[in-house]
Amino acid sequence: MNKHRSPRFAVVVPAAGVGKRMKSACPKQYLKIADKTVLEHTVDRLLKHPLIDKVIIALGQHDEYFNSTSLPQNKHVETVLGGQERVDSVLAGLHKLAELNFEWAIVHDAARPCVSVEDINQLIKRCLSAKQGGLLAYQAKDTIKRASSTQEVESTVDRSVLWHALTPQMYQTTLLINAIEQGLKQNYVITDESSAIEFIEQPSLLVEGASDNIKITRPEDLALATFILSNQQTMKQEEVCE
Numbered sequence: 001m002n003k004h005r006s007p008r009f010a011v012v013v014p015a016a017g018v019g020k021r022m023k024s025a026c027p028k029q030y031l032k033i034a035d036k037t038v039l040e041h042t043v044d045r046l047l048k049h050p051l052i053d054k055v056i057i058a059l060g061q062h063d064e065y066f067n068s069t070s071l072p073q074n075k076h077v078e079t080v081l082g083g084q085e086r087v088d089s090v091l092a093g094l095h096k097l098a099e100l101n102f103e104w105a106i107v108h109d110a111a112r113p114c115v116s117v118e119d120i121n122q123l124i125k126r127c128l129s130a131k132q133g134g135l136l137a138y139q140a141k142d143t144i145k146r147a148s149s150t151q152e153v154e155s156t157v158d159r160s161v162l163w164h165a166l167t168p169q170m171y172q173t174t175l176l177i178n179a180i181e182q183g184l185k186q187n188y189v190i191t192d193e194s195s196a197i198e199f200i201e202q203p204s205l206l207v208e209g210a211s212d213n214i215k216i217t218r219p220e221d222l223a224l225a226t227f228i229l230s231n232q233q234t235m236k237q238e239e240v241c242e
C-alpha cells in the first residue's frame with residue numbers, strides 16, 4: 001500500500017469497561033502481560049500499522065489506572081470519556097475522530113491485544129478497494145447448537161454461514177456515527193459497529209481474520225493471550241532469522 005497516496009487512520013479503542021466476567025482485581029484492560037498492560041499491548045499493535053496515526057481511547061469515568069501506564073506520554077494517543085455501554089464509549093471516540101477529520105473510523109477493543117498488523121492491513125485494503133465498511137471475522141469451526149430455554153439442545157445450526165465477529169471494524173466515520181445514533185434512538189441493541197450498520201440496512205464486508213485475535217473476557221483468557229503474544233513474538237523472530 002503506497003504510504004503517500006493512502007489516507008491516514010485513527011482508531012477508537014473502547015477501554016471503559018469494568019470487566020465483570022474477568023473477576024479480576026482491576027479492569028481487564030489493565031492486567032499485565034509480560035511487562036505491559038493489555039491496553040498498552042493493544043495500542044502498540046495498532047500503532048505498528050504504518051497508516052495508523054492516532055489512537056483515541058475511551059476511558060471509564062473513574063479510571064485510576066491509565067495515568068500509571070506509558071500511554072499518557074504517547075503523542076499518538078488521545079483520550080475521551082467513555083459511557084455506560086461499549087457503544088456509548090465508541091460513539092464518544094467517533095465524535096473526537098470526526099472533529100479530527102478522519103474520513104474512516106476503525107474501532108478495536110482494548111481487550112484484543114493479539115490482533116495482527118497483517119489482519120489490520122487486510123481490513124483496510126479490502127474496505128478501501130470496495131469503498132465499503134467491514135469487519136474482521138472468522139468462520140465457526142465447531143458444531144453450533146441452538147439451546148432451549150431449559151439449556152438442552154434444541155437444534156444443530158448450519159455453521160457454514162456463521163462467523164465470529166472480531167475487531168477492528170471499519171466504516172466511514174459519518175455513516176457509523178449516524179447508524180449508532182439512529183439505533184440508540186430506537187433502543188436497538190448495538191454490541192458491535194456492524195450491528196449498527198445492519199440497523200440502517202447497509203452492507204458490511206466480512207474480512208477473514210485469525211481466530212487467535214481473542215477478546216480477553218474470562219479468567220482463562222489471560223493465560224491464552226499471554227501464550228499467543230509470546231508465540232507471535234517467537235514466530236516474528238524466526239522470520240527475521242530465516
Ligand SMILES: Nc1ccn([C@@H]2O[C@H](COP(=O)(O)OP(=O)(O)OP(=O)(O)O)[C@@H](O)[C@H]2O)c(=O)n1
Nearest residue numbers: 014015016017018019020021084085089110111
Ligand atoms: N461501557 C463500556 C463497556 C465496555 N467497553 C469496552 O469494550 C470492549 C469489549 O467489551 P467487553 O469485553 O464486554 O468488556 P467489559 O464490558 O469490560 O466486560 P464485562 O462485560 O465482562 O464487564 C472492552 O475493551 C471494554 O473495555 C467500553 O469501552 N465501555
Ligand SMILES: C[C@](O)(CO)[C@H](O)COP(=O)(O)O
Nearest residue numbers: 086109165166167191192215
Ligand atoms: C465487538 C465485539 O468484540 C465483537 O465480537 C463484541 O461484540 C464485544 O462484545 P462484549 O459483549 O462487549 O464483550
